Amino acid sequence: MTISILTKELWRKSIHLTSLFIVAVYVYLGKPIVLDMLIVYLVLILLIEHFRLSRGIKIPFFDILYREKERSCVGGHVFFVLGSIAAIAAYSKEVAITSILMITFGDMVASLVGIKAGKTPLKGTNKSLEGSVAEFFTDLIIAGVLLQSFSVAFVMAAVATSAETWLTGIDDNLSIPVLSGFSAELMMLIISV
Template identity: 30%
Template sequence: SSLIIPLGYRYVLNYNRNLMFSIMLVVFILMLVVEFYRLWQKSFRKTFWLIFGMVLRHKELYDFTGATYLFFSSVICIAFFPPEVTFFALCFLSLGDTSAALVGLNFGKRKYKNSNKTLEGSLACFIVCFVFALCFKADPVIALIGALGATLAEASRIRIDDNIKIPFLSAILMTLAGIFI
């Protein structure tokens, strides 16, 4: 699961920003090489799809995978945001986005206009992110603002991958909240 990134950053590397940035940058570059080769080379794309197709969306056949966007977001968050903010932003992505999808698909009844996202999924995203942050002793106001940011990003119709929108918006808002609180 993508939780290994923020959990590894916090508990294994003890928020060692330089080491985590280096690891994530190397992995991201390797992923880009594989992605461009996959998109360029039809036979490799077919093999890649046979191996990983069951965990990929159909749109990812001719576009970057969500994992590539995840590693991009991880690199940027580690480079530009405080370690705890990065930890929460990446956990919000993993837990909040997953909760929104599961609840939205299984229990969602109120869809947003011109969207496949649901109010129920958004509520799940918010609750999971907020409760998670509180369980990890985040300042309640910063937890609230970060969870709202993650939820707004997840629900938005902006055509940027959720793996970029969620951590970026929640990290920006938590950082700003930390400055003014």
């Protein structure tokens, strides 16, 4: 069965919607519970990844969602959980939630727009200008609504989009929440002085 690139990417990115559950647990049950839950989940997926990589065990349905580069290394979902843990542990609730939603929706929009409408490649990357612009505005809206500060939202969206577009050595599922969250906290500190 052949799956189109767009369909496969839709399925891959829909898994990021689990972040809505993470955010709900954080909002309603608090930081300690969401961190405990994420750490248990991280251990579980690391065990699964170990067996997948060391023993070649294929997990039905999920196996088709791995990108080619992830077939022989740890999948992006591990970095997504690590990024969520780092953001929740290190940043204020508002910033952590914003950065998690940015990796969820900004990355999703960038990928889907890039696949469907990306016409202008960005030099030195496999990204498109159209996907990056779509991500920036998605992130700007998310941060603007949740943080209610245009300057913080702008910087956070710019950092998240830059991490997604230009930072190639670190998985964006980790770099976006960590770097965008840090930039937001730094901007809030600067503004409050």
